[in-house]
Amino acid sequence: MNEKKKIKRSSIMIIITLIIAVALGARLFFIQVIKGDYYASVGTGTIAKKVDIDASRGEILDSTGTPLVYNKQTTRIVFDASYFPSSEEHEARADIIIKLIHFLESKKEEWVNDLPIEINKKGELVFSENREDDINYLKSDKYLNLNDYATAQNCFDALKDMYELDAYSDEDALKIASVRYGMVVGAFSVPNPYVFALEVSDETAAYIEENRAVFQGVGAEATTVRNYKDGTLCPHLLGITGPITAEELEEGNNRDIYKLTDYIGKSGIEKLCEDYLKGTRGEKTVYSTSTGEISSVITTEPEQGNTVTLTLDAGLQKTAQNALKKKVDKLVSAGNPKAAGAVVALDANSGAVLCAATYPSYNNNSYTKNYEKLAADKSAPLWDRALMSGYAPGSTFKPCMAIAALEEGIINTSSTFYCNKEYEVGNITLKCLGYHGSENVSQAIDDSCNIFFYNVGNQLGIDRIDKYATMFGLGQATGIELPEATGTLAGIAEREAAGGEWYIGDTVQAAIGQSDNVFSPLQLANYCATLANGGTRYETHIIKTITTYDNTKNIVDKTEPKVAYKMSIQPQNLSAVKSGMEAVGGPGGFCWDAYKDLPVKCAAKTGTAQVKEKVNGYERTYDNGILITYAPADNPQIAIAQVIERADSGSSTAEITASLLEYYFKKNSTSKNSSSTNNTLLG
Numbered sequence: 001m002n003e004k005k006k007i008k009r010s011s012i013m014i015i016i017t018l019i020i021a022v023a024l025g026a027r028l029f030f031i032q033v034i035k036g037d038y039y040a041s042v043g044t045g046t047i048a049k050k051v052d053i054d055a056s057r058g059e060i061l062d063s064t065g066t067p068l069v070y071n072k073q074t075t076r077i078v079f080d081a082s083y084f085p086s087s088e089e090h091e092a093r094a095d096i097i098i099k100l101i102h103f104l105e106s107k108k109e110e111w112v113n114d115l116p117i118e119i120n121k122k123g124e125l126v127f128s129e130n131r132e133d134d135i136n137y138l139k140s141d142k143y144l145n146l147n148d149y150a151t152a153q154n155c156f157d158a159l160k161d162m163y164e165l166d167a168y169s170d171e172d173a174l175k176i177a178s179v180r181y182g183m184v185v186g187a188f189s190v191p192n193p194y195v196f197a198l199e200v201s202d203e204t205a206a207y208i209e210e211n212r213a214v215f216q217g218v219g220a221e222a223t224t225v226r227n228y229k230d231g232t233l234c235p236h237l238l239g240i241t242g243p244i245t246a247e248e249l250e251e252g253n254n255r256d257i258y259k260l261t262d263y264i265g266k267s268g269i270e271k272l273c274e275d276y277l278k279g280t281r282g283e284k285t286v287y288s289t290s291t292g293e294i295s296s297v298i299t300t301e302p303e304q305g306n307t308v309t310l311t312l313d314a315g316l317q318k319t320a321q322n323a324l325k326k327k328v329d330k331l332v333s334a335g336n337p338k339a340a341g342a343v344v345a346l347d348a349n350s351g352a353v354l355c356a357a358t359y360p361s362y363n364n365n366s367y368t369k370n371y372e373k374l375a376a377d378k379s380a381p382l383w384d385r386a387l388m389s390g391y392a393p394g395s396t397f398k399p400c401m402a403i404a405a406l407e408e409g410i411i412n413t414s415s416t417f418y419c420n421k422e423y424e425v426g427n428i429t430l431k432c433l434g435y436h437g438s439e440n441v442s443q444a445i446d447d448s449c450n451i452f453f454y455n456v457g458n459q460l461g462i463d464r465i466d467k468y469a470t471m472f473g474l475g476q477a478t479g480i481e482l483p484e485a486t487g488t489l490a491g492i493a494e495r496e497a498a499g500g501e502w503y504i505g506d507t508v509q510a511a512i513g514q515s516d517n518v519f520s521p522l523q524l525a526n527y528c529a530t531l532a533n534g535g536t537r538y539e540t541h542i543i544k545t546i547t548t549y550d551n552t553k554n555i556v557d558k559t560e561p562k563v564a565y566k567m568s569i570q571p572q573n574l575s576a577v578k579s580g581m582e583a584v585g586g587p588g589g590f591c592w593d594a595y596k597d598l599p600v601k602c603a604a605k606t607g608t609a610q611v612k613e614k615v616n617g618y619e620r621t622y623d624n625g626i627l628i629t630y631a632p633a634d635n636p637q638i639a640i641a642q643v644i645e646r647a648d649s650g651s652s653t654a655e656i657t658a659s660l661l662e663y664y665f666k667k668n669s670t671s672k673n674s675s676s677t678n679n680t681l682l683g
Contacts, residue, residue, distance in 0.1 A: 239268020457511020
């Protein structure tokens with residue numbers, strides 16, 4: 001053998017020796033360090049294992065500290081992989097599962113059924129509705145490895161074969177298969193117990209604990225479930241939680257934070273503040289002896305999620321919802337089955353959302369159970385009209401037009417236009433609702449004179465109209481932390497982008513809040529607040545503070561008022577516009593009947609917007625009622641906007657705003673009196 005071959009062979013032997021040494025070293029490290037506790041315990045006849053402790057989710061409060069969303073103590077049933085029959089022991093697993101199911105069903109208690117297959121009223125196996133992702137996963141090579149066109153019956157037959165369920169009726173076999181499916185999807189293992197039932201009675205939990213010999217590896221454990229103090233209170237804003245999906249688990253570094261058994265925020269505040277609310281899981285070591293004795297020691301305490309405090313006032317929100325429902329229900333009873341609406345109230349000097357109500361609505365506590373029915377409801381109760389719907393503003397747009405015309409020098413506070421009920425532009429004749437004669441800007445706002453604003457709109461032109469609408473935040477996001485509609489500002493570019501053509505008649509129609517103008521109730525409320533405070537537009541916000549859950553209540557985050565835009569409106573111009581709005585809310589004004597008994601003076605602007613829709617091929621029109629209001633008129637604190645679909649006019653909806661203002665100022669008056677009394681007592 002030559003020298004080169006000897007060197008080559010020696011090198012190979014050295015490399016092999018090094019690989020073996022590294023492997024042995026790694027194994028020793030695993031045994032002595034990573035699994036040291038485990039093997040040490042085995043040597044003494046005791047087995048130790050690490051088990052995660054789920055953390056409670058943080059609470060959500062209103063601005064006064066009233067709980068809106070909290071955790072309710074309950075008991076759930078879980079499978080422990082250390083003692084539950086192995087995945088190959090199909091008969092033993094099926095026996096335990098079906099006994100558990102029959103027992104819970106006899107007690108009329110629910111168990112987790114995640115399989116997207118069910119038996120319909122005809123006794124046929126069908127796929128569950130709205131479960132496409134789950135159905136695709138079931139058929140995929142990750143599970144059953146069936147063709148895309150496989151039927152529910154095909155999937156069920158494959159499940160029966162996989163889990164050896166021929167001895168059971170189809171109904172029982174489907175139930176067992178559902179649990180086996182859930183165990184796979186949830187990655188059932190020692191660190192990942194399977195949650196069989198989310199919430200059971202103490203009686204059911206005690207029975208299962210007493211019969212551990214029958215229910216091998218099944219136990220009851222204390223936990224918390226999400227609960228809404230009043231499930232009907234602002235469900236669109238609060239949102240819901242739900243089981244994390246496989247797709248969500250793969251996002252970012254979620255695998256390091258979550259398990260497949262975790263629940264996460266799916267919408268609303270629950271989703272927005274997920275990182276703050278989720279909490280940090282703890283850990284315990286469970287010791288089991290050869291004689292069957294089990295004990296545990298908590299090594300790391302779980303930390304509950306942070307507390308999220310909103311700017312909402314629960315009482316004002318409830319008042320808004322009740323008033324809104326009353327008005328819409330009245331319209332439905334009067335023959336307007338598609339009536340609906342929304343109302344939003346803001347702090348006029350900070351942009352804080354005080355309430356945002358939508359109707360029709362739903363109950364968060366029964367959302368999951370009633371989801372399919374809610375999703376199919378043509379009244380769209382799941383849709384957040386307050387933040388996501390867009391409406392033509394009608395005459396509520398006129399104060400914006402007035403500011404634009406005054407600031408641009410088109411008119412002054414004394415300028416007048418003569419209203420004889422008709423206005424000709426191009427080859428069309430537009431109408432006003434009355435013969436108002438000669439009117440200045442304040443009078444035109446009070447009477448809502450179309451002719452006055454046709455004139456100023458024509459002279460301003462669409463570009464300058466949009467310039468001021470943009471300053472007031474119309475047709476753009478308000479800045480709220482939740483999803484919102486941006487709306488649309490009528491204009492040449494917008495029309496041409498949609499394949500249309502802009503005419504001069506569109507400009508004067510836009511000037512009275514029609515044409516292509518579409519704004520959300522939240523935008524209208526912020527526009528009203530900007531008028532109220534003299535031209536400072538704030539970004540709207542709904543998060544007040546985020547604090548730690550412990551007794552220290554340390555502030556983790558806090559929202560300060562943020563100015564989005566500050567207008568420089570000449571005092572006399574602002575005064576003229578406000579004077580017209582005060583007349584609308586004052587004696588003899590459109591809203592006086594509703595506002596006359598309130599403890600403060602109000603400034604308002606009504607609007608009626610004509611909407612067209614096609615029904616069975618025929619075009620029909622209906623009116624939406626729009627109203628913006630701020631109060632007190634001389635020192636604005638609150639700004640309110642509402643849109644009621646299929647209401648005759650904005651003034652006919654004023655009773656809603658009156659309810660909110662009555663509550664708001666009565667509460668503030670009581671609060672101030674209490675504060676004054678307390679200060680006196682404290683000396």
